[in-house]
Amino acid sequence: MAEKRRYRAVAAIDPKELAEFQARIRKRYTDEQIVTEITDCAERLGRSPTMREFAADPETAVHPQTVIEHFGSWNAAKRAAGLVPRRFATREELLGLLRSLGEELGRPPTARDIDEHKGRLPSKSLYWHTFGSLTNALREAGFDVPVGEERLERAVEQGAGLAQKLGRLPKFADWGEARRSDDSLLTEWQVYRMFDARRGAWSTFQFLVRQYLTEQGTTVASDGTLSRK
Numbered sequence: 629m630a631e632k633r634r635y636r637a638v639a640a641i642d643p644k645e646l647a648e649f650q651a652r653i654r655k656r657y658t659d660e661q662i663v664t665e666i667t668d669c670a671e672r673l674g675r676s677p678t679m680r681e682f683a684a685d686p687e688t689a690v691h692p693q694t695v696i697e698h699f700g701s702w703n704a705a706k707r708a709a710g711l712v713p714r715r716f717a718t719r720e721e722l723l724g725l726l727r728s729l730g731e732e733l734g735r736p737p738t739a740r741d742i743d744e745h746k747g748r749l750p751s752k753s754l755y756w757h758t759f760g761s762l763t764n765a766l767r768e769a770g771f772d773v774p775v776g777e778e779r780l781e782r783a784v785e786q787g788a789g790l791a792q793k794l795g796r797l798p799k800f801a802d803w804g805e806a807r808r809s810d811d812s813l814l815t816e817w818q819v820y821r822m823f824d825a826r827r828g829a830w831s832t833f834q835f836l837v838r839q840y841l842t843e844q845g846t847t848v849a850s851d852g853t854l855s856r857k
Contacts, residue, residue, distance in 0.1 A: 657690055659708070662698055665690045666709040676711040722758060725749050726769040736771040738762075739781055776822065780836075783819045787837035788844070797834045797852035 669677045669685045677685070679692045679702050692702065699705035707721075729737045729745060739762055742752045752762060759765035763778040790798045790806050790813075798806070803816040823829035838848045847855050 657694060657698070659698055662690055662695055662705065663709045666695070666705060666711065670709070670711055676706060719758060722750065722755060722765065723769040726755075726765060726771075730769070730771060736766050739778075739785065779814070779818075780822050783814050783822065783833070784836050784840050786813050787819075787833065788840045791837055791841060791848075791854060792846075795854050797837055797848065797854075800830050 665688055666677070666682065669682050669688050672685065672687065673681060682688055682695075683692050695705045696702055699708060726737055726749075729741060729749065733741060739752045742749050742755070742762075755762050755765045759768060761778060787798055787803075790802065793806075794802060800816055800820070803813070803819065807813045807815055819833055820829050823832050834852065838852075841848055841854065849855065
């Protein structure tokens with residue numbers, strides 16, 4: 629019986645009166661106040677917040693539903709706050725973020741730069757998925773990036789990953805063996821030719837891998853073995 633009474637009560641609500649009430653409730657917060665809440669939350673998290681993260685933030689005073697009522701969607705609200713949705717960024721937003729980072733760095737951003745600025749930028753895999761490669765994205769953003777730079781960067785990252793698995797810097801033969809079971813790796817000869825096949829080409833590559841690993845916090849001994857700091 630109580631259920632029926634509740635149903636009749638809802639059915640009897642005047643739509644216009646309800647709309648006016650909801651509008652008054654929403655006006656407790658201005659768009660500017662909500663944008664400030666979102667940007668403050670992002671600063672505390674160090675990244676663009678999800679709805680769940682925003683709701684869980686004890687210092688946030690606005691409910692996510694209120695945000696959506698003001699802006700139409702969570703992603704629209706984040707865009708209003710100058711934050712790019714990490715999964716649903718538009719092509720132009722992705723390019724704009726690259727340009728901004730490039731201006732800050734004074735050079736074309738690398739994949740490593742994107743990793744180091746995660747939270748401000750979507751993952752580099754999203755750039756690969758959207759543009760086919762990071763080089764394509766950089767060129768579309770107006771940067772002059774040689775093809776070889778991206779390929780070398782990719783090889784060094786792959787070399788670091790293989791080194792972590794082996795516990796030492798990979799040798800030419802190690803790479804060939806790994807490539808047979810993982811065709812996402814460049815071939816050992818593709819890596820070798822990046823250094824014009826000159827004497828010491830592979831050790832030059834190992835030097836770059838060692839440098840990359842050191843920057844990531846891994847100690848590489850003089851014999852090429854790895855150990856965590």
